[in-house]
Amino acid sequence: MSLKFDIESIPEDEGLELLQTEKKSALKIDLPDCTLTQDIELSGRLTRLGRDVFFKGRVACEIQFACSRCLENFKTPVKTSLDVCFMPIPENEPQEEHELRESDIEVEYYKENTIDLAQPVFDQILLTQPLIPLCCSDCKGLCSQCGVNRNKNECQCGELSGAGDPRFDVLQKLKDKIK
Ligand SMILES: [Zn+2]
Numbered sequence: 001m002s003l004k005f006d007i008e009s010i011p012e013d014e015g016l017e018l019l020q021t022e023k024k025s026a027l028k029i030d031l032p033d034c035t036l037t038q039d040i041e042l043s044g045r046l047t048r049l050g051r052d053v054f055f056k057g058r059v060a061c062e063i064q065f066a067c068s069r070c071l072e073n074f075k076t077p078v079k080t081s082l083d084v085c086f087m088p089i090p091e092n093e094p095q096e097e098h099e100l101r102e103s104d105i106e107v108e109y110y111k112e113n114t115i116d117l118a119q120p121v122f123d124q125i126l127l128t129q130p131l132i133p134l135c136c137s138d139c140k141g142l143c144s145q146c147g148v149n150r151n152k153n154e155c156q157c158g159e160l161s162g163a164g165d166p167r168f169d170v171l172q173k174l175k176d177k178i179k
């Protein structure tokens, strides 16, 4: 299976129904702190009007992140809708005419007769993800003194010195002022 389609294979009237599973390696989401852990499920319909092709459907997969506070890996399911319009690359026309489309829909340009859903699927998956991934909203993170994962273990650093927790620093400064 591929995410590439020859536009001639898309009937102009009824369109082309898609329901396919794409290997996770088909999209190169492979960053140190963000990888795909499941194959990608794509469903929806390709329709065509002349040389303009539309896809409307859904994408489902699973991403593994490293939590930005405690650095533990965690998996999160991704389910998102995808609307995209493919248009042939304009040959001699000025580009700005095409960039000024007033629409929320994503526009991709294609060459010759082949459209490729890989890039819009990739964009849409990453677009739905938080910039700062957290394993849970109240993740306690790592102790800045001893490096212990404070979700799993307690350490004595905070109690001994009062350091490592910014709230203690503020308190300490207040106390110093009072003196
Ligand atoms: Zn965490």
Ligand SMILES: [Zn+2]
Binding pocket: 143, 144, 145, 146, 147, 148, 155, 156, 157, 158
């Ligand atoms: Zn500690």
